[in-house]
Amino acid sequence: MIRTSTGFEGTDREAAEKLWDMIKGVRVAMMTTLDDNGRLNSRPMATLSHAGFEDGNLWFFTRLDSQKVSELDRHWRVNLAYADPDKEDYVSLSGVGAVVRDQEKIRFLWRDIMTTWFPKGVDDPEIALLKISVDQAEYWDSPSSAMVYAYGY
């Protein structure tokens, strides 16, 4: 389903490709979660763009003992915001998070740059994958645009 306020008339597939281009261009998402006090918290998260965007899933590395994982434990819905103010590109994705502890997939998706956030390396037992299953997406690629694209309904 595609709804748009700016005359976009592409297919679902074109919309998904456009979205994926914008996501890859920005790469770092602000991931917002809800905590026990009803507070909304966000933090920058590096999208594993080499993991692709199959079936509307996006992948991230996380620590199991992180605040976001305990927040996700209580409320599994998240927002992923990709913003590039210079290009005026903005994407909002709403989805459901799942922690995935698949050692083979972790090794497959690991890149050395990850040691910035996981200094003990890929064998650290605290490392897991975070899969976000996107079920609603919106993007803005000019100041006055608004485009809503929803998956899997």
Place this chain on the structure above:
Amino acid sequence: MIRTSTGFEGTDREAAEKLWDMIKGVRVAMMTTLDDNGRLNSRPMATLSHAGFEDGNLWFFTRLDSQKVSELDRHWRVNLAYADPDKEDYVSLSGVGAVVRDQEKIRFLWRDIMTTWFPKGVDDPEIALLKISVDQAEYWDSPSSAMVYAYGY
């Protein structure tokens, strides 16, 4: 109160100034709200930087009949994320929203560029101000940094 993982040792005032510099630099926030289905939605919003950052309040224009106002009606907490991937600047602000219908303040804060989102101009009765009272702030200004700053405790 200041907590930091990267050896920041400034005063509260210095931290607030640093934060405000980053906010002004990025200007457009992704504002996340919670809807009735537990879904987290975000959209780009132009910070009224000329309204200042007194008492930890940030100001925006909004339409009264917008989705975000009806979402705020049920759950007043929001997240504001300011991201600039080129500079590697990321700010997360958690706060409480309030709709303010003060015609004098609306006129005072109005700028012509706002007609992009409010084509009927400053006299449109659907225009209101959105005040976000920030009570927690975090910023990252390099890939590995994390700094937490909390106001008003």
